Amino acid sequence: MKKNKLALFSAPYVLWMAVFVVIPILMIVxxxxxxxxxxxxxxxxxxxxxxxxxxxxxxxxxxxxxxICLLLGYPVSCFLARExxxxxxxxxxxxxxxxxxxxxxxxxxxxxxxxxxxxxxRFFEAIGLFDLINGIFGTNLEYFKMINTQGAVVLGMVYxxxxxxxxxxxxxxxxxxxxxxxxxxxxxxxxxxxxxxxxLPLSLPGVLSGITMVFVPxxxxxxxxQLLGGGKQLLLGNLIEMQFKGTAYNPQLGSAVALVMMLVxxxxxxxxxxxxxxxxxxxxx
Amino acid sequence: MNRKPxxxxxxxxxxxxxxxxxxxxxxIIFSFNNSKSRSVWAGFTLxxxxxxxxxxxxxxxxxTTLAVSVLAAVIATVAGxxxxxxFYNMKKRWRTPLMxxxxxxxxxxxxxxxxSLCLFFVAFFNLWGDFAHWVNGAFGLQLPEQLYLGFGTMxxxxxxxxxxYVILSIMPKLxxxxxxxxxxxxxxxxxxxxxxxxxxxxxxKPGIINGLLIAFTMSVDDFVxxxxxxxxxxxxxxxxxxxxxxxxxxxxxxxxxxxLFVTVLVLLVIINVREARQExxxxxxxxx
Numbered sequence: 001m002k003k004n005k006l007a008l009f010s011a012p013y014v015l016w017m018a019v020f021v022v023i024p025i026l027m028i029v030x031x032x033x034x035x036x037x038x039x040x041x042x043x044x045x046x047x048x049x050x051x052x053x054x055x056x057x058x059x060x061x062x063x064x065x066x067x068i069c070l071l072l073g074y075p076v077s078c079f080l081a082r083e084x085x086x087x088x089x090x091x092x093x094x095x096x097x098x099x100x101x102x103x104x105x106x107x108x109x110x111x112x113x114x115x116x117x118x119x120x121x122r123f124f125e126a127i128g129l130f131d132l133i134n135g136i137f138g139t140n141l142e143y144f145k146m147i148n149t150q151g152a153v154v155l156g157m158v159y160x161x162x163x164x165x166x167x168x169x170x171x172x173x174x175x176x177x178x179x180x181x182x183x184x185x186x187x188x189x190x191x192x193x194x195x196x197x198x199x200l201p202l203s204l205p206g207v208l209s210g211i212t213m214v215f216v217p218x219x220x221x222x223x224x225x226q227l228l229g230g231g232k233q234l235l236l237g238n239l240i241e242m243q244f245k246g247t248a249y250n251p252q253l254g255s256a257v258a259l260v261m262m263l264v265x266x267x268x269x270x271x272x273x274x275x276x277x278x279x280x281x282x283x284x285x
Numbered sequence: 286m287n288r289k290p291x292x293x294x295x296x297x298x299x300x301x302x303x304x305x306x307x308x309x310x311x312x313i314i315f316s317f318n319n320s321k322s323r324s325v326w327a328g329f330t331l332x333x334x335x336x337x338x339x340x341x342x343x344x345x346x347x348x349t350t351l352a353v354s355v356l357a358a359v360i361a362t363v364a365g366x367x368x369x370x371x372f373y374n375m376k377k378r379w380r381t382p383l384m385x386x387x388x389x390x391x392x393x394x395x396x397x398x399x400x401s402l403c404l405f406f407v408a409f410f411n412l413w414g415d416f417a418h419w420v421n422g423a424f425g426l427q428l429p430e431q432l433y434l435g436f437g438t439m440x441x442x443x444x445x446x447x448x449x450y451v452i453l454s455i456m457p458k459l460x461x462x463x464x465x466x467x468x469x470x471x472x473x474x475x476x477x478x479x480x481x482x483x484x485x486x487x488x489x490k491p492g493i494i495n496g497l498l499i500a501f502t503m504s505v506d507d508f509v510x511x512x513x514x515x516x517x518x519x520x521x522x523x524x525x526x527x528x529x530x531x532x533x534x535x536x537x538x539x540x541x542x543x544x545l546f547v548t549v550l551v552l553l554v555i556i557n558v559r560e561a562r563q564e565x566x567x568x569x570x571x572x573x
Contacts, residue, residue: 005477010371010383013364013448017386020445024401025389031404076301079294091298093557098305100549102506102523105542108530109308112315112323119311119324162305212392220394223508227530237396244400244513251404258397265394 028262031255044256051239051257058236059264061150062219065157066165069214070207072158073165077206078199080166081174088174092167099163107156107227114147114155114228121146148230156224157214164213172206173199212269219265236261309546316539323536333540340537346525349436353511353521354504357443362497364444365451370485372452373459390446391453398446399513406438406514434516442514443504450503451496458492 035041048055080091098106113119121143124130130141146152176199184194222237231238236257243254316334320327337343372380372387390398410432417428466488470480486493508523515524522541529538 006374006481007371007376007379009367010369010375013368013371014383016364016445016448017383020402020405020441021386021389024398024405027404027408028397028401072301075294076298079298082294089557089561091302093553094302095305097546097549097553098309100502100506100553101309101542101546102508102526104508104523104526104530105312105538105545106308108526108538109312109542111530113308113311115324117324122324159304159308162301216392216394220396222396223527240396240400244403254400255404258400262393262397269392 028255028259031252032259033256034252036250036252044253045260047253048256048260054234054236054239055260057150057233058219058261061154061157061233061235062215065154065161065218066211066215068154068158069162069165070211073162073210074169074203074207077166077170077173080170081176092170095163095166103160104223104227106160107224110152110156110159111147111227114152116143116145116147118147120144147228148232150229150233152228153225153233153235156228157218157221160224161214161218164217165210168209168213169203169206172203176202208272211272215268216265220261309542312539313543313546316536316543318536318539321536333536334544337537337540337544342520343522343525343537343541346520346522349519350505350521350523353436353440353443354501357440357447357504358497358501361444361447361500362451362493365448365496365500366455366486366489366493368448369452369455369459369489370481373456387449387452391449395509396513399442399510402438402442402445402510403434403513406434433518434514435519436515439511439515439519439521442510443507446507446510447500447503450499451493454496454499455489455492458489462488 032044033040033042035043080088083091111118115121124144130143133139134141180198180202181194184198189197219235220237220240221235222241225231225233225235225238229235240254240257240261242248243250243257315323315326317329317331318327319330319332368387372383375383413432414430417430420426421428421430462485466484467477467480470484471477475483506523507521508527511521512524512527515521520528526538526541529535
């Protein structure tokens with residue numbers, strides 16, 4: 001009786017969710033299946049076929065960025081977990097600090113570094129790298145083309161989302177029971193076996209949550225590809241954005257793209273979590 | 286695992302920090318550059334900061350950002366607190382599906398949330414237009430027939446994506462709470478309203494404050510969802526920055542970055558020092 005009364009506290013929010021979460025998502029579904037006139041159509045999905053390149057590019061770049069984040073983030077998380085408590089506190093603060101700065105500014109920072117006349121190219125010139133290369137290969141290189149390439153977009157993704165990989169992995173590893181590792185060693189396991197049979201399986205929840213937190217924003221970004229890809233490396237996010245805010249106004253097509261992207265991501269995540277036995281989510285921080 | 290950190294591990298950690306911070310430091314250094322160039326140093330100046338504080342668009346954007354963030358954080362915290370208590374006292378059969386819906390804005394790509402709300406608002410405005418037209422005709426009222434995306438829609442969007450985080454930070458505190466406390470308070474003569482204010486709220490207060498802070502920072506930092514729900518007349522700081530980076534190169538952006546970076550740095554240092562001090566005090570208490 002009393003319990004039910006308190007449960008009613010959530011009634012306004014349930015209504016709010018219905019209006020501002022459920023209905024908007026349903027509207028994406030409805031729009032995806034509508035023509036501009038309002039009738040039912042599958043044409044929007046047929047048109048997605050024209051943008052297959054964008055789909056594959058988005059998933060490819062997001063996959064590469066996630067893999068790099070994992071390769072960098074996992075060892076660093078392990079290393080940090082071994083340090084003293086004071087070192088760890090400062091290191092965690094330093095990793096979180098850039099996250100609090102708007103990601104547009106972080107991306108903008110790379111624009112000035114990667115430009116053809118940017119700092120990195122000037123640095124390479126100053127150390128005589130171009131002269132060296134030109135001397136050896138007889139080329140006429142004046143700068144490395146870095147900005148407006150897929151590499152720059154991946155770099156932007158890694159730079160922006162690396163903390164999202166480190167934090168969940170670190171928070172799982174730091175709580176790991178050392179006695180398990182000692183027990184494994186006592187039972188004759190070498191370092192590689194300890195890692196493969198003990199550390200890795202136990203840190204899997206953190207890894208899975210890190211992968212999700214990097215992959216989802218990476219696959220759907222439009223600002224990073226706009227700033228570092230110069231609008232030449234169109235991603236799914238850019239495609240959607242153009243249908244809603246740009247000159248190519250077509251919310252029906254935009255909805256269809258968003259819906260397909262959402263479904264592919266959900267399928268990927270479900271498969272991955274199955275793979276990891278769907279363990280409890282490692283909550284960030 | 287508990288071996289001493291090797292030189293290699295220290296080196297790799299150092300390189301990661303270099304990777305994270307070098308671009309930010311370059312950004313900061315060039316905010317003092319006496320030229321529009323982003324790569325050639327032409328002497329020290331504070332001009333860009335001066336320009337920044339006289340740039341009406343930026344000041345407006347800053348005001349919008351703070352107003353939206355404060356309002357959204359406060360409203361989301363109040364709503365989220367009630368919602369969390371409600372969910373906690375619910376039968377599991379109801380709670381599980383509702384929590385799943387609650388998680389949607391957190392797990393969904395931001396752009397999907399933004400676009401879905403954008404579609405919703407536009408469709409609602411169309412319905413409202415017809416409705417207002419009819420009411421005005423039938424009753425001689427002066428309801429606005431044309432509504433636009435703007436501050437209001439952005440605020441609703443922010444509240445919507447903030448509440449799940451508030452709930453997430455309050456739920457663990459509710460689970461830690463002794464279930465008998467509320468019963469005890471009522472046995473001792475509290476009405477259930479008093480029991481709520483005097484027992485439940487103080488117990489979960491750390492979760493509430495935590496939720497408020499998370500909601501505020503999420504709102505200050507948000508770009509994607511605001512971009513789709515604020516329309517063309519309103520802009521928060523992130524939207525303004527996006528427009529600036531897209532259009533022209535101005536070291537004003539660097540100056541904004543520097544100011545934000547320093548603000549966040551100071552806040553984080555204060556929080557960390559306070560936490561460290563509290564932990565040390567707690568440790569001392571345990572010893573004595």
